[in-house]
Amino acid sequence: MSKVFSIEEFATFDGPGIRMTVFLKGCPLDCVWCHNPEGKSPLTEYVRSPNGCLKCGACERAGIKTADGVKLTADSVNACPRNLVRKCGIDYSPRELTDKIMKNAAVLNLNGGGVTFSGGEPLFDTDFLCECIKLLKGKVHVAVQTSGFAPEKNFQRVLELADYFLYDLKIMNPSDHKKYCGADNALILNNYRTLAKSKVPFVTRIPLIPTVTDTVENLTAIASFVKENNVNYVETLPYNKLAGSKYALVLKEYHPGFDESRPVNTGEKLFASMGVTARKM
Amino acid sequence: MTEKVKNRLEFLLDGGYRKTRADGGVNLTSALNEFNPAMRSAQLFKAALDAEEPVLYGEDLFGFNRFNRLLPVDDTLNAPYIFEMGNITVDYETVLETGIEGLKKLAQQKYEGADEEAKRFYDALFVTFDACARIVEKYRTAAQKAGCEKLYNALSAVPLHGARDYYEALVTVHFLQYALRLNNVNHVTIGRFDQYMYPYYLASVKNGASREELLELTELFFISLNFDTDLYTGMQQGDNGQSMVLGGCDEEGNPSFNELSEMCLTASEELKIIDPKINLRVNKNTPLSVYERGTRLTKQGLGFPQYSNDDVVIDALVDWGYDLKDARNYTVAACWEFIVPRCGADIPNIGVMNFPLVVDRAVRKHLASSANFDEFLAYVGREIADECDSIIEDCNKFRTPYSVFTSGFILHCIEKGRDVSQGGAEYNNFGVHGAGISNAADALAAIKKLIFEKKELSCAQLIAALDADFNGYGELRRKLLECPKMGNNDDYVDELGTFLIDKFALFLNKRPNNRGGIYRAGTGSAMEYVLSAAKVGATADGRRAGQAYGSSFSPSLDAVIQGPLSAVQSFTKADLKKVCNGGPFTIEIHDTVFRNSEGEKKTAALIKTFIDLGGHQIQINAVNRDRLIDAQKHPEKYPNLIVRVWGWSGYFRELDTCYQDHIIRRTEFTF
Numbered sequence: 001m002s003k004v005f006s007i008e009e010f011a012t013f014d015g016p017g018i019r020m021t022v023f024l025k026g027c028p029l030d031c032v033w034c035h036n037p038e039g040k041s042p043l044t045e046y047v048r049s050p051n052g053c054l055k056c057g058a059c060e061r062a063g064i065k066t067a068d069g070v071k072l073t074a075d076s077v078n079a080c081p082r083n084l085v086r087k088c089g090i091d092y093s094p095r096e097l098t099d100k101i102m103k104n105a106a107v108l109n110l111n112g113g114g115v116t117f118s119g120g121e122p123l124f125d126t127d128f129l130c131e132c133i134k135l136l137k138g139k140v141h142v143a144v145q146t147s148g149f150a151p152e153k154n155f156q157r158v159l160e161l162a163d164y165f166l167y168d169l170k171i172m173n174p175s176d177h178k179k180y181c182g183a184d185n186a187l188i189l190n191n192y193r194t195l196a197k198s199k200v201p202f203v204t205r206i207p208l209i210p211t212v213t214d215t216v217e218n219l220t221a222i223a224s225f226v227k228e229n230n231v232n233y234v235e236t237l238p239y240n241k242l243a244g245s246k247y248a249l250v251l252k253e254y255h256p257g258f259d260e261s262r263p264v265n266t267g268e269k270l271f272a273s274m275g276v277t278a279r280k281m
Numbered sequence: 282m283t284e285k286v287k288n289r290l291e292f293l294l295d296g297g298y299r300k301t302r303a304d305g306g307v308n309l310t311s312a313l314n315e316f317n318p319a320m321r322s323a324q325l326f327k328a329a330l331d332a333e334e335p336v337l338y339g340e341d342l343f344g345f346n347r348f349n350r351l352l353p354v355d356d357t358l359n360a361p362y363i364f365e366m367g368n369i370t371v372d373y374e375t376v377l378e379t380g381i382e383g384l385k386k387l388a389q390q391k392y393e394g395a396d397e398e399a400k401r402f403y404d405a406l407f408v409t410f411d412a413c414a415r416i417v418e419k420y421r422t423a424a425q426k427a428g429c430e431k432l433y434n435a436l437s438a439v440p441l442h443g444a445r446d447y448y449e450a451l452v453t454v455h456f457l458q459y460a461l462r463l464n465n466v467n468h469v470t471i472g473r474f475d476q477y478m479y480p481y482y483l484a485s486v487k488n489g490a491s492r493e494e495l496l497e498l499t500e501l502f503f504i505s506l507n508f509d510t511d512l513y514t515g516m517q518q519g520d521n522g523q524s525m526v527l528g529g530c531d532e533e534g535n536p537s538f539n540e541l542s543e544m545c546l547t548a549s550e551e552l553k554i555i556d557p558k559i560n561l562r563v564n565k566n567t568p569l570s571v572y573e574r575g576t577r578l579t580k581q582g583l584g585f586p587q588y589s590n591d592d593v594v595i596d597a598l599v600d601w602g603y604d605l606k607d608a609r610n611y612t613v614a615a616c617w618e619f620i621v622p623r624c625g626a627d628i629p630n631i632g633v634m635n636f637p638l639v640v641d642r643a644v645r646k647h648l649a650s651s652a653n654f655d656e657f658l659a660y661v662g663r664e665i666a667d668e669c670d671s672i673i674e675d676c677n678k679f680r681t682p683y684s685v686f687t688s689g690f691i692l693h694c695i696e697k698g699r700d701v702s703q704g705g706a707e708y709n710n711f712g713v714h715g716a717g718i719s720n721a722a723d724a725l726a727a728i729k730k731l732i733f734e735k736k737e738l739s740c741a742q743l744i745a746a747l748d749a750d751f752n753g754y755g756e757l758r759r760k761l762l763e764c765p766k767m768g769n770n771d772d773y774v775d776e777l778g779t780f781l782i783d784k785f786a787l788f789l790n791k792r793p794n795n796r797g798g799i800y801r802a803g804t805g806s807a808m809e810y811v812l813s814a815a816k817v818g819a820t821a822d823g824r825r826a827g828q829a830y831g832s833s834f835s836p837s838l839d840a841v842i843q844g845p846l847s848a849v850q851s852f853t854k855a856d857l858k859k860v861c862n863g864g865p866f867t868i869e870i871h872d873t874v875f876r877n878s879e880g881e882k883k884t885a886a887l888i889k890t891f892i893d894l895g896g897h898q899i900q901i902n903a904v905n906r907d908r909l910i911d912a913q914k915h916p917e918k919y920p921n922l923i924v925r926v927w928g929w930s931g932y933f934r935e936l937d938t939c940y941q942d943h944i945i946r947r948t949e950f951t952f
Contacts, residue, residue, distance in 0.1 A: 013880070050938070052934075108846070281879075
């Protein structure tokens with residue numbers, strides 16, 4: 001069993017063709033700019049849509065107090081007079097989840113599309129992910145969108161099964177990576193080398209976070225790293241101020257700790273000068 | 282777009298020109314009493330035309346702008362059971378070739394030896410044609426005076442004589458839009474513009490006209506169609522019938538998407554104005570590139586093109602008795618109804634099957650006594666049959682008034698000497714909308730699940746909850762809302778949708794109407810998804826009293842939908858050839874999806890998927906600012922509106938207000 005916090009059927013930026021994207025709960029990293037805060041915890045949560053909220057407090061009275069603040073509960077769902085509280089994180093067995101995906105297989109295959117496992121971090125529960133891919137193998141194209149932060153053994157198992165990877169490279173400096181993402185990047189770089197050596201197709205994706213990842217120093221380091229691995233095409237994802245919009249859902253405030261308003265450096269020229277084509281998504 | 286086009290567009294959008302109109306609207310009812318019905322119609326038209334004075338805006342290429350705000354009034358047209366003659370695509374081909382003089386000549390030839398009714402028709406027709414000649418002459422003189430040299434030259438030929446090039450042909454089509462509306466026809470469609478105009482387009486190319494010149498002309502013509510649309514209100518502003526149909530196949534079945542089709546898409550994309558409304562005909566052989574071209578237009582957020590599937594529609598029309606060549610030539614009426622151009626005079630929007638109301642009737646009459654769900658479903662089938670009988674009885678009381686001038690542009694009316702209201706046209710069928718199919722199927726699914734399978738709910742409890750509009754029954758309503766909903770690719774409920782469609786088709790299709798035609802079933806809702814729904818109490822799907830149904834062939838507003846892939850599969854399970862009066866599957870996609878060519882291509886693939894699965898018609902909306910603002914005020918109305926930003930998505934209603942504001946600002950609209 002693993003928890004799914006969202007299944008999106010028309011994911012237009014998550015790999016080739018028309019794709020279904022499954023967002024699995026649970027992530028070992030803690031990136032300050034994370035736009036899916038409800039995907040971090042591997043546990044079921046109850047989330048509250050802020051719009052139309054009467055601020056009557058009924059949901060919080062039905063919740064439980066923790067050191068982190070109030071946690072909403074199943075009782076909060078019924079307590080809300082506007083029906084704004086919902087369960088986030090539905091349990092699926094690999095069979096249940098893949099049956100759901102297979103219902104769309106014909107349509108996905110019609111367009112050279114498939115399914116993308118995202119998150120959270122889909123390798124957080126590697127056993128579950130591998131089970132799912134095995135059930136889908138040969139029936140529908142499977143992509144994995146990953147931070148690469150997973151034990152090498154786990155990564156290797158997924159690499160043997162998946163058809164395609166969308167692989168994030170964020171920060172090259174290990175201590176900066178630890179500062180902004182909550183962990184060192186050695187595993188990520190190692191797994192990337194393994195991926196690049198394999199025959200599995202993949203695309204490298206770089207989130208452009210103002211003053212954090214978009215610095216000349218960092219982008220240069222990324223460019224030379226991908227070149228070392230014989231990669232000459234990357235996709236950049238410029239930071240969008242909407243990143244914080246889901247924090248209200250999980251009753252948190254978004255304080256990313258960098259200047260959100262600063263325009264990002266897309267680094268196209270920098271990449272080009274190093275022989276790498278960077279496409280802004 | 283050229284400077285000239287830009288200026289013209291600014292002039293249109295400013296709207297100041299509307300202030301100079303006269304009132305008009307004189308009541309002629311008693312003055313017309315002396316005439317026979319055909320002549321009465323002709324005299325009313327003549328009065329309208331003779332009351333017009335030339336209105337030229339600057340260096341006007343097309344003229345024929347409205348002088349009077351209102352038309353002369355004949356109160357007999359407002360009597361009960363009189364149906365406006367409209368929603369037709371006239372025979373542009375013939376008038377472009379021979380001009381009005383050619384039509385007049387044909388009538389003169391037929392006059393000798395014609396019966397009395399035909400002679401009365403021809404006499405009336407001559408009155409209308411003479412009135413045309415007078416207004417054309419007035420405009421010609423005015424054009425000369427105002428220095429509109431091109432228009433002056435064109436009016437020496439068209440619309441009285443045949444067109445020789447693209448520009449003259451445009452003047453003719455524009456004149457017909459103007460004149461037919463002065464004949465009380467509110468929904469005059471443009472039809473297969475890229476087909477009937479193509480020979481004239483090619484003639485201009487041959488004469489040395491450049492692509493740029495022809496595009497400029499096309500754009501100026503499109504703008505000209507918008508000047509007086511504020512006067513052509515149907516149910517609301519914009520409901521004026523100026524549908525244009527592009528692509529598809531020719532009468533022999535060969536692909537007919539051409540240079541001019543492409544040019545029209547470009548013009549619409551650049552102008553971003555509501556008329557003409559673009560429809561794109563596609564079929565199993567249409568390459569993805571055509572869909573991609575269409576998607577670039579969708580991106581503008583205007584809600585077009587609307588796509589229709591030749592493979593489904595043509596077969597359906599042939600099955601309903603249309604000649605294969607006519608069927609291959611099909612066009613779209615004011616909204617989505619499939620009609621044939623030139624020789625058709627169907628009334629494709631004469632009635633409506635209100636599905637949720639019919640299911641509710643069955644609940645109240647038969648649910649308590651039904652031993653199992655199948656028995657109840659059989660009663661629903663019987664209620665549909667009864668409703669079809671009652672729709673037909675009611676609609677057969679309708680007649681259309683004489684519409685002599687319009688008849689002049691419908692093939693065979695002149696040859697037969699019969700007004701369109703008297704059977705002059707080839708096709709005289711009636712179309713009936715099917716509103717609220719999803720709500721009705723969802724209601725049946727909830728009844729099946731909660732009453733017959735889980736036995737959690739009794740018939741009496743359900744009826745009590747419906748009567749109370751769920752006040753005090755919040756928990757029950759939640760259970761109803763959690764039952765399977767159409768749009769999630771769930772056979773449990775989709776099969777019930779198919780049942781409703783099959784029964785509607787079985788009891789309505791091909792039954793005779795009062796004009797020698799037949800009835801045709803459809804999946805459209807027109808305004809009924811709001812109007813009919815407003816009068817219907819709470820329903821077993823969990824819908825509250827008075828709340829709107831899903832628009833046309835779409836999920837209900839209360840349904841939580843997994844996504845567009847599930848939805849396209851749900852809505853292509855039924856045999857849609859049976860309900861080809863029309864009515865689109867409608868899907869809303871946030872325009873951020875179109876941010877780069879990747880999203881455009883995928884949207885195109887999604888549309889192609891719907892068509893390849895046997896869908897009949899699809900409208901895809903890039904959600905625009907107004908809708909987002911409304912969604913912010915009424916989040917409950919837009920439960921499934923997805924906003925795509927950066928590499929992730931969220932439900933619009935779940936975003937914090939400041940982020941919603943941000944998105945709204947970013948999607949700011951120009952019109």
